[in-house]
Amino acid sequence: MSNTETRPPELKCGGEAEAARPAGVEVLTARDVPLGGPRAMRVRRTLPQRARTLIGAWCFADHYGPDDVTGTGGMDVAPHPHTGLQTVSWLFSGEIEHRDSLGSHAYVRPGELNLMTGGHGISHSEVSTPNTTILHGVQLWVALPREHQDAARDFQHHVPQPVPLDGGEARVFLGSLAGVTSPVRTFTPLLGAELTLAPGAVTTLDLDPAHEHGVLVDTGDVLVGGTAVQPAELGYAAPGRTALTLTNRGPEAARLVLLGGPPFDEEIVMWWNFIGRSHEDIVRAREDWTNGTRFGEVHGYDGAPLPAPELPNTPLKPRGRAR
Template identity: 65%
Template sequence: MSNVEAEPAEVTCTSTPGDVEVLEPREVPLGGPRAMSVRRTLPQKQRSLIGAWCFCDHYGPDDVKMDVAPHPHTGLQTVSWLFTGEIEHRDSHGVHAFVRPGELNLMTGGRGICHSEVSTTSSSVLHGVQLWLALPDAHRDAPRDFQHYAPPTVVLDGAALRVFLGSLAGSTSPVTTFTPLLGAEIVLPAGATIKLDVAPEFEHGVLLDTGDVIVGETALAPGALGYLGTGRTTLTLSTQDGARVVLLGGEPFGEEIVMWWNFVGRTHDDIAACRDEWQAETDRFGRVDGYDGARLPAPPLPGGRLRPRGNPA
C-alpha cells in the first residue's frame, strides 16, 4: 500500500527497548483516488519501530473504492492483512494476486519494486491493516519477491489465532523475513483471558481492532497500540465483551533508518536518489503490467535535509 500523503514527513528511526506504553492512533487523511483516512500508530514521535515493524496503518470498516496507481518501495517489506474486503495486487516482479481476509501477502521491495492496489467489484467495504518491515542494512537491496500464506486457525483457551509471521502457540509461519519477527491475528470471545508464551528477546505491540482488551493490566481503546518492551516470557490478554487484536513482535532493530513517502533508506541522500530514479522512470523499480492508468508521482522533498527522529532511550 502506498503512503499517499501530500506532504509525507521524514523519519529517521532507532529501535530501543522500553517500558510498557500506549501509542494512540492519529488520523491521517489519504487523498487522491483512494479518498479514505487511516489510523496510524507507527511511526510516531515517541516510538518509531517495534522490532523491524516501522509502519502501521489501521483502516475501516469503510465503504470505499481503493484505486492506488503504481508506486515504488525500497528497503522494506509490505505486509497486507485484511479483515473484510478484497484487493487486487499487481507488481513489477510480475505478480498478479489478491489480498483476502485471513491471508497474508508479503512483498519485498529491497532495492526497488512498484505495485498497484485496486479493490475488487466483489466487495465495497475495506477493513484491515497495512504494515511495513524495515530491511536490515545487509539485506536492504534484496531482490524483489512476493509471498502468500493462509495460516491455519489455532484455538487457545477459546481464542482463535492466525500466525502469519514467526511462531506462536505452536503455530509457525513458513514466510521468509530478514529479522526475527512475530505477526498474528487473535480473536478473543467474551470473557476470555489467554496467556501467551513469548520470546523474551522480542519487544511486542498489541493493536486493538474491535472490542475491548486489557494487555497485562493496561486497557486499550480501539485503534490504540500497546507497546511492551523486551524481557517478558508471557503476555496476557483479557476481554469483557470480546476483541480482535493484531500482535506484532520482533527483536529490537538496532539500526537507524530514514523513512519518507514509500522509501526506507539510511540517509537523506538515499531517499533523494530513490525519488529521482522513480521520477526519471529508470529500471530500478520496473513497471506494473495490467494497470490502466498513470504511475503515482512522488511528492517534492521537504525544504531541508531529512533529519533523525527515533525512539526514546
C-alpha cells in the same frame, strides 16, 4: 500500500541502545491520514509516530475500516515505488487486487497473507475489487536490515490455519506463536498474528523476552497486560516479558493484531515509500522513480503512477528509537 501524504515526514530512527523501561504497557494512539482515491478513504496510522517509530523491524502500521466502499470509493492506490522494506497486507473483510513490477497479479483476502519484498526497488498498485462492500484490514511495513536493504524483488502468499488459544484463536502469518511457525521468509526475526478472543476470555501468550511487542486493537473492550487499550490504539510491551495476558472485558468478540521482533538496532531514514540509510539514499530513490528507472513497470492498472512528493528543503533531522 502507499504513503500518499503530499508532505510526508522524514524520519531517521533506530540505532540507539535500549534503556530499561517500566514493566507497564505503553498506549499509542493513531492519527487519521487520507489514503487517496476519488473520495479519500482514510486510514488510522499507528506507526511511525513521535512516541515510537519501530517495534522490532515493524516500521509502519495502517489500520483501516470497516469502510463501506459504496460511500468512499474504496481503495485505489496507483502504481508507486518501495525500497528497503517488505509490505505485509492482511484483511479482515473485503478484497484487494495487487499488481507489481515483478509480474505478480494476486488478491488480498481475509485470513490470507501477501508479503512483498521491495529491497533495491519494486512498484505496485492496490485496488479494492467490485466484489468488496466493506473493506477492513491492516497494511504493515517491515524495515530490511542493512545487509539485505537491496534484496531482490519477491512476492509470497500464505494462508495460516487457525490455532486454538484459551478463549480464542490465532492465525500466525509471520514467526512463531502458540506452537506453530509460519513458513514465510523474512530478513529479521518477526512475529505477526491475528488474535480473536471470545467475550469474557482471558488468555496468556508465551513471548520471547528478547523481543518487543505491540498489540493493535481492532475491536473489543481489551486489557493488554492489565492496561486498557481502545480500538485503533496500539499497546506496546518492552523486551523482557516472557508472557502477556490479554483480556476481553466486553460482550462481543475482540480482534487484535500482535506484532513483535527484537529491537531494530540500525538507523534508518524513512520518507514517503522509501527506506534508506541516508538522506542521499532517499534522493536517489526519488530521482530513479521520477526518471522511470530501477522500479520496473506495473501492467494492468488503468491510470498513471503516483508522482513523488517534493523533498523537504531542510536537512534531515535525526530521530532515535524511543527509550
